[in-house]
Amino acid sequence: MRSDRHTASPALKIAAIGGLLFLHLPILLIFAYAFTTEEKSYQWPPPGFTLKWFGVAWERPDVWQALTLSLKVGAIATAIALVLGTLAAAAVSRSKFFGREAISLLVILPIALPGIITGIALRSAFSILDIPFSMWTIILGHATFCVVVVYNNAVARFRRTSGSLIEASYDLGADGFQTFRHVILPNIATALLAGGMLAFALSFDEVIVTTFTGGQQSTLPIWMLEELIRPRQRPVTNVVAMIVVLATFLPILAAYYLTRDGDQIAGGGK
Template identity: 60%
Template structure:
């Protein structure tokens, strides 16, 4: 059977990639333009001065550090709750399991505006003040899904015989977790955490409903778009956001390469 893709399929793939990435390349290009108002093509000249202007903005740095704190907090919550949910769902069989699984993955499938509105109502009912904590809670709702999906897939590929052998040899549950289970789950947890960080860092819609008066970097960036003289600065910051989110995604993809084989499946007959 011929496993090589046809020429038309290759062309379609390249066209799809171009459609997705040409706008990003334009943002990168106009981060270096000498023109501060219009997007003329080709740019009249190239300069690095806008990087200095952007990095001198104290409000930009405040928004950046808030985004980092929120992303780290949401990732920590996602690792804890997503890992525990995966452990409970991987091998358990109970009535309504499919419904519970759907509820766990639903937040990432729902439109952000629906999730944000639901969170806003819940925050007001709970009497909480919108701020860093509410942003973390909002981001954790969809970050949990990335950790859950990675960990539950890895647990399903782990042979129960390894855990049984550890118990037969006298290992306590904590020792089994540390020496048998955790090494199998380490890359899945790390990959899920990296993806959760990337998702949280560039989230806009849910943040709009949960941030109150605070500005994460994407919210700051959105506000600057309406200031014509700041367009090159917004391109510089957009480039920074792309770099910060791309690196965890690339690392997560590398960590999950070669994990299609059954972990701990033992010898094949």
């Protein structure tokens, strides 16, 4: 039996490898510079390798403060996004009303706008309302685009979930909460989990919106940006960059595996 798949040409393979190297080689350089013995400049190849900077980063309280703030902001912003994004997705996908498409566009608009526009708008709003800049203003800023990520995942899964399952649940005597718990939630759970992981990853490494909404607060990416202008202990910044890469890569990888078989939904048919 002949296979429908064609073997890629050598030129196409070389182009694919070149593209991957272009995307990921700079990240590997960050990993290499995290182990360098040179303190104030970047040299290639590195003059030597050491684990010293991991200990230095571990002992610096400003790193821990920035990391703790990033984790808090990411967790709370993701929780807000899961609630609002799921409710918005349910309203848009399961109901028909005038202006539904316009509302859907308004929900996804924040992630399409440049971050600097969102940051300026939020800073102006906080200033007009006389809201002091704090961790909560950062959370509100991050929630604006985290909601979009959860919404996109949830609305796609809602649309692939058969409405007959919900109707059957009501016919069998279940109320709205029981239907959501036993029918809807199991069908959208992986989409919500994937959306939450992606939202957390976006929040964890956000810089522009945080710059306008953070005041004197420094999340881990802001801390890295400030450290890059200092000539001392630059490898510490690369050590922290490794943490950021891992903290964002792992949720994205998990989200990919959770959603790659999203077409196989209970009641959704083929």
